[in-house]
Amino acid sequence: MRKSLLVLALGVLGIGCFHGLVGCKKAEPPKESQESIGPSGPAKGIPTMNIKKDGFGKLPDGTPVDIFTLTNRNGLKARIMTYGATLVSLEVPDRSGALADCVLGYESLDGYLKASPYFGATVGRVGNRIAKGKFTLDGKTYTLATNDKQNHLHGGLKGFDKVIWSAESFSEADAVGVKFGYLSKDGEEGYPGNLAVTVVYLLSNDNELRINYEATTDKATPVNLTNHSYFNFTAGARDILGHELTLTADRYTPVDKGLIPTGKLDPVKGTAMDFTAPFLIGARIAKVDGGYDHNYVLNSGGGAVALAARIYEPESGRVMEILTDQPGIQFYTGNFLDGTITGTGGRVYKQHWGFCLETQHFPDSPNHANFPGSILRPGQVYRTTTIHKFSTK
Ligand code: GLA
Numbered sequence: 001m002r003k004s005l006l007v008l009a010l011g012v013l014g015i016g017c018f019h020g021l022v023g024c025k026k027a028e029p030p031k032e033s034q035e036s037i038g039p040s041g042p043a044k045g046i047p048t049m050n051i052k053k054d055g056f057g058k059l060p061d062g063t064p065v066d067i068f069t070l071t072n073r074n075g076l077k078a079r080i081m082t083y084g085a086t087l088v089s090l091e092v093p094d095r096s097g098a099l100a101d102c103v104l105g106y107e108s109l110d111g112y113l114k115a116s117p118y119f120g121a122t123v124g125r126v127g128n129r130i131a132k133g134k135f136t137l138d139g140k141t142y143t144l145a146t147n148d149k150q151n152h153l154h155g156g157l158k159g160f161d162k163v164i165w166s167a168e169s170f171s172e173a174d175a176v177g178v179k180f181g182y183l184s185k186d187g188e189e190g191y192p193g194n195l196a197v198t199v200v201y202l203l204s205n206d207n208e209l210r211i212n213y214e215a216t217t218d219k220a221t222p223v224n225l226t227n228h229s230y231f232n233f234t235a236g237a238r239d240i241l242g243h244e245l246t247l248t249a250d251r252y253t254p255v256d257k258g259l260i261p262t263g264k265l266d267p268v269k270g271t272a273m274d275f276t277a278p279f280l281i282g283a284r285i286a287k288v289d290g291g292y293d294h295n296y297v298l299n300s301g302g303g304a305v306a307l308a309a310r311i312y313e314p315e316s317g318r319v320m321e322i323l324t325d326q327p328g329i330q331f332y333t334g335n336f337l338d339g340t341i342t343g344t345g346g347r348v349y350k351q352h353w354g355f356c357l358e359t360q361h362f363p364d365s366p367n368h369a370n371f372p373g374s375i376l377r378p379g380q381v382y383r384t385t386t387i388h389k390f391s392t393k
Contacts (some may be wrong), residue, residue, distance in 0.1 A: 047071060047072075047073060047074065047075040048071070048073070049071060049072050049073045049171075049174075049175075049176055049205060050070075050071050050176065051068060051069070051070055051071075051169040051170075051171065051176045051177075051178070052068070052069040052071075053066055053067070053068050053069075053169060054066065054067050054069070055067075056081050056082075056083075056088075056108075056109050057108060057109035057110065058109075059083070059113070059164070060113070063164055065081055065082050065083045065109050065164065066081065066082045066167060067079055067080065067081040067082075067088060068080050068081075068167065068169055068178045070176045070177065070178065070201070070203040071176070071203075072175075072176070072203050072204065072205050072207065073205045074093065074205065074207060075091070075093065075099055076090075076091060076092060076093065076099070076203065076207055076390065077089070077090070077091040077099070078090050078091075078201065078203050078209055080178055080180075080201050081109070081112075082164050082165050082166075082167050082180070083109065083112060083113075083162075083163075083164055083165075084112070084120075084121040084122055084160065084161040084162060084163070084165075085121070085122040085160070085165045085167075085180040085182070085199050085201075086105075086112065086119070086120045086121045086122065086161065087103060087105075087120035087121075087201070087227065087229050088103075088105050088106075088120060089101045089103060089105055089344065090102055090103045090209070090229070092233070092318055092320075092390050093318075093390075093392065094235075094316035094317055094318055094392060095316065095317030095318075095392040095393070100235030100236075100316075101235060101236070101344060101345070102231055102232060102233050102235055102318065103119075103120055103229045103230060103231055103232070103354070104119050104120075104229075104230035104231075104232060104236075104334075104343055104344070104347075104349055104353065104354040105119045105120050105343055105344050106119070106343050106344060107343075107344050107345075111341075111343065115340075115341060116161075117230075117336060117337070117341075118154060118161055118228035119228070119229075119230060119343070120227070120228065120229045120230070121160075121161030121227070121228045122160050122161060122165075122180070122199050122225065122226075122227060122228075123154040123155055123159055123160060123161050123225070123226055123227070123228050123358075124154075124155050124159060124160040124184075124197065124223065124224065124225040124226075125155050125159070125160065125184055125188070125189065125191050125195060125221065125222070125223055125224075125225075126152070126154075126155060126191075126222050126223065126224040126366075126374070127154055127155070127224045127225060127226040127228075127358060127360050128153070128154065128224065128226075128295070128330060128358070128360055128363040128364075129148060129151045129152060129153050129258075129259060129260055129363045129364055130144060130151065130152040130222075130363075130364055130366060130367070131151055131258075131260045131364050131367055132146070132150050132151060132152075133145060133146040133150070133151060133152035133156075133190065134367075135222065135366035135367055136366075137192070137220055137221075137222070137366065137375065138220060140192075142190055142191070142192060143190050144156055144189055144190035144191065145157045145158075145189045145190055148258075149258060150258070151258055151259075151260065152189075152190075154228070155189060156189030156190065157189065158188075158189065159189065160182060160184070160197070160225070161228070163182055165180035165181060165182045165199070166180065166181040166182070167179070167180050167181075172202075174204055174205045174206070175202050175203060175204040175205065176202075176203055177200055177201055177202035177203065178200070178201050179198055179199075179200045180198065180199045180200070180201075181196075181197065181198050182196075182197045183195070183196050183197070184196075184197060186218070186219065191221050191222070192219040192220065192221050193217040193218050193219030193220065193221040193378075194217065194218050194219075195215055195216070195217045195221060195223065195376075196215065196216050196217075197213070197214070197215045197225070198212075198213070198214045198215075199211065199212070199213050199214075199225070200212040200213075200214075207389065207390040207391065208387050208388065208389050208390075209387070209388040209390070210385060210386070210387045210388075211227055211385065211386050211387075211388075212383075212384075212385045213225040213382070213383070213384045213385070214381060214382065214383050215376060215381070215382040216376075216378075216380070216381055216382070217376050217377070217378055217380075218378050219378065220375055220376070220377045220378070221375070221376055222365065222366045222374045222375055222376070223374060223375075223376045223382050224360055224361045224365065224374050225382075225384065226326075226330075226358040226359055226360045226386075227358065227359075227386065228356055228358060229356065230334060230353075230354030230355065230356055231311065231320065231354060231355055231356070231357075232353060232354045232355075233311065233313035233316055233318040233320065234313055234315065234316060235316070236344075236345065236347040236353070239282075239350065239351075239352040239353050240281055240333065240334070240352055240353065240354060240355045241280065241281050241282025241285065241352055242280060242281075242282060242313070242314065242315075243280070243281050243311055243312065243313050243355065244278045244279065244280055244281075244311070244312040244313075244314065245275050245278065245279060245280075245281050245309065245310070245311055245331075245355075246275055246276070246277065246278045246279075246309065246310040246311075247275040247276065247296050247298075247308065247309050247329065247331065248276070248298060248299050248300065248306070248307055248308055248309070249268065249275070249276070249296035249297055249298050249299060249308075249329070250267060250268060250269070250276060250297075250299055251265045251266060251267055251268060251296070251297040252265070252266060252268055252273050252294050252295060252296045252297060253265060253266075253294065253295045253296075253297060253328075253362050253363065253371075254266050254294075255293075255294065255363075259293060259363070260363065260364050261295065261362060261363050261364050261368065261371075263368050263370065263371075265297050265370075268296075272284035272285070272287040272288050273288070273292075273294065275296075275331075278310075278312065281333060281352075281355065282352075285333065285352075290335050291333045291334075291335035291351075291352065292331050292332065292333040292335075292355075293330070293331075293332045293333070293335055294330070294331055295328045295329070295330050295360070295362050295363050296328060296329050296330075296331060297327065297328060297362070298324075298326070298327055298328060298329060300325075300327075301327060301372075302324075302325055302326050302327030302328075302372060303325055303327075304325055305323050305324060305325045305385060305387065306323060306324070306325075307321060307322075307323050308322045308323060308324050308326075308329050308357070308359060309321070309322040309329060309331075309357050310322075311355075311357075312393065316392075317392040317393055318390070318392055319390070319391045319392060319393055320388055320389065320390055321387075321388075321389040321391075322357055322359065322386065322387070322388055322389075323386070323387040323389065324359040324384070324385065324386040324387070325384055325385055326359040326360055326361065326384055326386065327361060327362065327372045328359070328360050328361060328362045328372075329357055329358065329359050329360065330356065330357070330358040330360055330363070331355070331356070331357055332355065332356040332357075332358070333352050333355050334349070334351060334352050334353055334354045334355060334356070335351060335352070336351075337349045337350060337351050337352070337353050337354065338350070338351060339351070359384075359386045361374040
C-alpha cells in the first residue's frame with residue numbers, strides 16, 4: 001500500500017520535472033530503508049515524512065480550495081492552500097523540540113477571503129510597489145491597477161494571492177512538496193503578456209522549506225514573485241521586537257512617504273537600518289519613521305543562492321536563515337497590523353506581531369534603470385529560489 005502510494009507520488013514528480021524545474025531533482029528509486037516512506041514504516045515515535053490533502057472550504061462562487069500538509073521526519077509541518085498558494089501554518093520546533101506555529105494566519109479560509117494583509121501568500125505578478133501603477137517598456141506605457149493609494153502594490157486588486165492555483169503533490173527521497181501553477185492572462189491587472197507561473201514548496205528532512213519560482217511569458221513583462229509570510233518565533237506569545245536579526249546587506253533603498261524608492265542606494269552603517277551584525281528588531285525601531293518597511297540591497301548582488309538573513313528568538317531558541325538568489329529583501333515589521341485581526345488560535349495581531357522578509361527585486365524596479373532588471377522576455381525563463389532553514393541554538 002505504502003509502496004504504491006510512493007510510486008504514484010514519484011509519477012507525479014516525473015511530470016513536475018518535465019519543464020526542468022529549479023530544484024526539482026529527478027526522483028530516485030524508492031529506498032527500502034527509507035523509514036518515512038519504506039514499506040516497513042517508521043520506527044516507533046519517529047514522525048513519518050508525508051503529504052496529506054484536505055478540503056479547506058469554498059470561494060463564494062463555489063470553487064473548492066484545497067490545503068496540503070507537508071510533514072518531515074522531524075515533525076516540522078507546513079500547510080499550504082491553493083488560494084494564493086498560501087502558507088497557512090508552519091510548525092517549527094523550539095530548543096526543547098516542542099513544535100508551534102510560527103507564522104501569522106487564519107484557521108479557516110473565511111479570514112483570508114475577508115481581510116488578509118497577504119498572510120503567507122505568494123505575491124505577484126510584481127511584488128511590492130510600482131509608482132502610480134505606471135511603467136514604460138520598449139516605448140509603450142502601461143497602466144496597472146492601483147490599490148495602495150496612487151501606487152500599485154503586490155500585483156494589484158486581484159494579485160496572485162487572491163487566485164486559485166492548480167496543485168500537485170510529490171515526494172523525493174528526502175523531501176515532500178507541492179507544485180502550484182497559475183496562468184496570468186495578458187492584460188491581467190494591466191500587465192502585458194500571458195505569464196505561466198509555477199511555485200514549488202519543498203519541505204526537506206534537514207528542516208528546509210524551499211520555495212522555487214518559475215515563469216515564462218509571450219510578451220515582455222516585469223515579474224517579481226515572492227512569499228509574504230509573517231513570522232513570529234515566540235509562536236504568538238508576544239510581539240517580534242525581541243527577535244535578533246542579521247541581514248547581509250550594507251545598503252538599502254531609501255523611500256519617499258508613499259514607500260517608493262528614491263532611486264538611491266544608501267549605506268546602512270551608523271544608522272538604525274544597520275543589521276550587518278545581529279541586532280534586536282526593537283532596539284532602534286523608534287528611530288525609523290513608521291517602523292521597518294524597507295528593501296535591503298543584498299551584498300551577494302543576487303544570481304547565486306547566498307545567505308540573506310538570520311533570525312534568532314532568544315527564549316525559544318528558534319533560528320531561521322533565509323537564503324536566496326534574489327538581489328533584495330523587504331524587511332517589514334508588521335507596522336500596519338493594529339489589533340483588528342484575530343487569527344490562528346484566537347491570537348490578536350497587534351502592531352509588530354509578525355515580521356516579513358520578502359526576497360525580491362527592488363521595489364519600483366521598472367522605473368529605475370539603476371536597479372537590477374526585472375523584465376522577463378519571451379523565450380526566457382524566470383527562475384528563482386528562496387530557502388528557509390530552521391534550527392535552534
Ligand atoms: C509589504 C509592504 C508593506 C505592506 C505589506 C502589507 O510588505 O512593503 O508596506 O503593504 O506588504 O500590508
